[in-house]
Amino acid sequence: MKNTFYLLMLFIGIAITGCEPMEDIHDDIDEKISNIQAAEQYTLQEEDYEFLDLPEDQYEFDTEDEARELIPVLLSEVYPALGENSSVNVTFNVFDSIRVEEYMVTADDYPSEDYFSGLDDIQDFLDVKFPRAEEGKFVGLTYNTVANEESFTFNDSHFNFVVEELEDIYPAQTGNMNQHGNFERREGNNAYWSNEMILEAINIVLLENQEGVEGQKYNVSYDIYNGNPGTESMTVQFNGNAYVSVGGTAYELTTDDYDLVGAELSETYSGPAGNTAQYHSFDVGEGSDNFWSMDMLLEAFNIALMENYPDAVDGDKFELTYDVYSGGVSTRVQALVLENGSYVVDTEAAVSTIEVTNVFALTNGTWAMPITLEEDDYTEMGQSYPNFDDEEELAYKLSTFLEPQFPYAVEGFMVPVAFDFYNGTSTNTAYGIFVFEDGEFNYVPKVAERSLQFGNNGTEWVPDNTIRYTLSGSDYGIIASVLEDQYPTQVGSMEQYNNFDRREGNSAFWSDEMLVEAMQALLNEIAPDAEVGQPYVLTFDIYNGTNTTESLSLIKDESGAWVVPSDEDEE
Known part of the structure; x- marks a missing residue:
């Protein structure tokens, strides 16, 4: 498309050497055409996306990887005359999922x-x-x-698995279990399962069925026979190697419990009690008119446990799960013990924590987890698979999905959503925001303009090897550890805000030279084994009166240092 000039010059050459045989002339033309070198800039147009057979009216790539794969096909069409060592910097649109x-x-x-x-x-x-x-x-x-304590209930397949694994160790017990599908709990019976034996069975089942997150607790329920059919439960915790029995009786407040608390404390705490009965949670946001202090919560816990466990005696322990509200609903667990007829905080109970x-x-001014779609949600929206593969489709279906969930949404109300998106090769979790406007939820898609360099290796067009890296929270910590003594004010600001202050005249200002030092420190840590000539483009957060980003290019030179590329490096 852009080769008129090159062809014109070739044909002028033909006229000058007109006495050569025509076959030689054609061979010479072909050779010269294939060896033309150039450095070009090219921006994809609508017809280019159509040429690449992207979905109708889609004028952006789903991912940058898709652009890397398809753009060489286009370059062969646009620049058929360019040969080895030619380069083209291509600008294109890509769907920019939320970072x-x-x-x-x-x-x-x-x-x-x-x-x-x-x-x-x-x-x-x-x-x-x-x-x-x-x-x-x-x-x-x-x-x-x-x-959070999770519930786990033995089913027939779990009992069968225990039988298979333990029949050589406990033949009488597993034989009885195989026949009746429960644990025999009558002491003196030859098929009796002790607590220790049940814990052994629980380990077999949970290690097979759960991921084994250290610190995670499970309240495991199972069928028993103690003269009459019944159920028991045991609270266990994974210690990194096995599940061990811990804590007291696990109990989670029900809607009936919240209603009971609301009724019993309606005169004492009218606002908080009414709020709890209505929303089935405790408002723990300080400053709220419906705030529940710990002393008030203990009163509520006593009401619920006294109702559900009237025969409890001093010393009995419970692990109570309940919902709280503080800008959003979350779950808490409180260890309690019955002392002198009242439930108090069990100060001896160890708090179980996990890393998540x-x-x-x-x-809407508040940090909260996005709505995450479950498999049933995709089915409800008519999806054949638990994901989306078309942006327009997800915009329409999710808008319809959200409307009944937020019937009182006001203009400008925002809902963050997490969903799975199939890009043609793999399914990944993506994030989006829907804003309530003019009576409906509208998807806020993001299409970003990107550029990639492509080079001709003599056979085909290939992307260059530049690594594009976006700094995250831990990267700023790496930079701080190297430069905190040299630039204490700047590093202090960077650590606090996770960005670089670019306001000239400000005491925390990072100059261009200082940013180069910062990125050199980072690359020395995260890419110590990079090969000579490896280029990086690092994108980082800045503050220049507004939150935005900047990018800096560095390349590893022959001495092993990271330097700003020269014009020669960039050719």
Whole structure:
């Protein structure tokens, strides 16, 4: 398409050498055409996306990897005359799924104990750590939290598995279990299962069926026979190697319990009690008119446990699971013990914590986890598979899906959503935001303009080997550890806000030269074995009066140092 000039010059050459045989002339033309070298800039147009057989009216790539795969096909069509060592810098559109900034919470980040006890702790932390965050920011947070106790119930397949695994060790017990599908609990019976033997069976089943997250607790229920059919439960915790019996009786408050608490305390705490009865949770947001203090919560816990366990005696322990509200609903677990006829906090109970990673989004002024679609949700929306593969389809179906879930949404209300998206080769979790406008939820897609360099190796067009790297929370910590003595003010600001202050005249200002030092420190840590000539483009958060990003290119030279590329390097 752009070779008129090259062909014109070739034909002028033909006229000058007109006495050569025509066959030689044609061979010479072909050779010269195939050896033309050039450095070009090219921006994809609508017809180019159509040429590549993308879905109708889709004028962007789903991923940058898709662009890397398809653009060489286009370049062969656009530049048939360009040969080895030619290069083209191609600008194109790509669907830019929301970037999730990763951050691992350190020991210094926790308010007191080395874990977050609930959503309110997490929200407080995110407000402090990202004070300049704008609406729509997503953070992938890795942190320690109280392990919510999960329920697990033995079914027939679990009993059968126990029989298979233990029949040589406990033939009488497993024979009886194989016949009746329960644990024999009559002491003196030759098929009797002791607590220790049941724990052994629980380990066999849970190790087969669960991931084994250290610190995770399970309340395991199973059928028994003690003269009459019945059920028992045992609370166990994974210690990294096996499940061990822990804690007291596990109990989770039901809607009836919240209604009972609301009725019993309606005169004493009219606002909080009414709120709990209505929403089936306890409002623990300080400053709220419906705030529940720990003393008030203990009164509520006593009402519920006295109702459900009237025969409990002093010394009996419980692990109570309940819902709280503080800008969002989350679950807490409280260890309790019955002393002198009243339930009090069991101070001897060890808090069980696990490390988890969850994504939080800042929308409507509050940090909360996005709505995550389950497999049934995709089925409800008419999807054949539990994912989407078309942006327009997901925009329409998710908008319809959200409307009944937020019947009182007001203009501008934002909902963050996590969904699975199939890009043609793999399924990945993606994130989006829907905004309520003009009576419906509208998807806020993001299409970004990107550029990639392609080179001709003499046979085909191939992407260059530049690695594009976006800094995350831990990367700023690496830079801080290297430069904190040299630039204490700048590093202090960077650690607090996870960005570089680019306001000239500000005491925390990072100059271009300082940014080069910062990126050199980072690459020395994350890419120490990179080969000579390896280029990087690093994208990092800055603050210049607004939150945005900048990018810096570095390349590893022959001495092993990371340097700003020269014009020669970039050719």
